[in-house]
Amino acid sequence: MSYALKEMFDYIDSKNLKGFLTFLADDVVFRFGNAPKLVGKAAIKEGVDVFNTQIVSMEHVLTGEWTPSENVTILEFDSYYTKHNGVTVGVPCCVVLRFNEHHLINDYRINIDLSPVFASAPETHLIRATA
Numbered sequence: 001m002s003y004a005l006k007e008m009f010d011y012i013d014s015k016n017l018k019g020f021l022t023f024l025a026d027d028v029v030f031r032f033g034n035a036p037k038l039v040g041k042a043a044i045k046e047g048v049d050v051f052n053t054q055i056v057s058m059e060h061v062l063t064g065e066w067t068p069s070e071n072v073t074i075l076e077f078d079s080y081y082t083k084h085n086g087v088t089v090g091v092p093c094c095v096v097l098r099f100n101e102h103h104l105i106n107d108y109r110i111n112i113d114l115s116p117v118f119a120s121a122p123e124t125h126l127i128r129a130t131a
Contacts, residue, residue, distance in 0.1 A: 020048070072098050
């Protein structure tokens with residue numbers, strides 16, 4: 001993963017929303033799972049702020065990366081979300097990023113099923129948090 005994208009995901013994992021937003025174009029289109037599209041940094045800030053209150057922490061572990069063209073990067077992750085009850089749930093995800101001429105992300109698609117995070121997850125998804 002490029003240094004810039006590594007830095008962006010470090011911001012995401014540390015819930016540093018201000019840092020994350022610096023990687024996005026002002027007119028960015030953002031889609032998280034099957035949620036409605038968010039357009040623009042203000043809408044994304046509001047949506048991510050709400051999401052971040054629903055979990056304690058998160059971690060993205062890169063498992064694959066493809067760059068089919070100069071303006072597109074596809075990333076595959078195992079994503080881990082620690083819930084308020086101390087349980088960490090792991091789910092796979094794929095992120096498709098499209099960049100504008102200024103190398104800012106103008107289309108951000110997160111393909112993920114978060115239902116195990118917000119429901120009683122099957123044992124295959126659970127990772128017990130250590131104290």
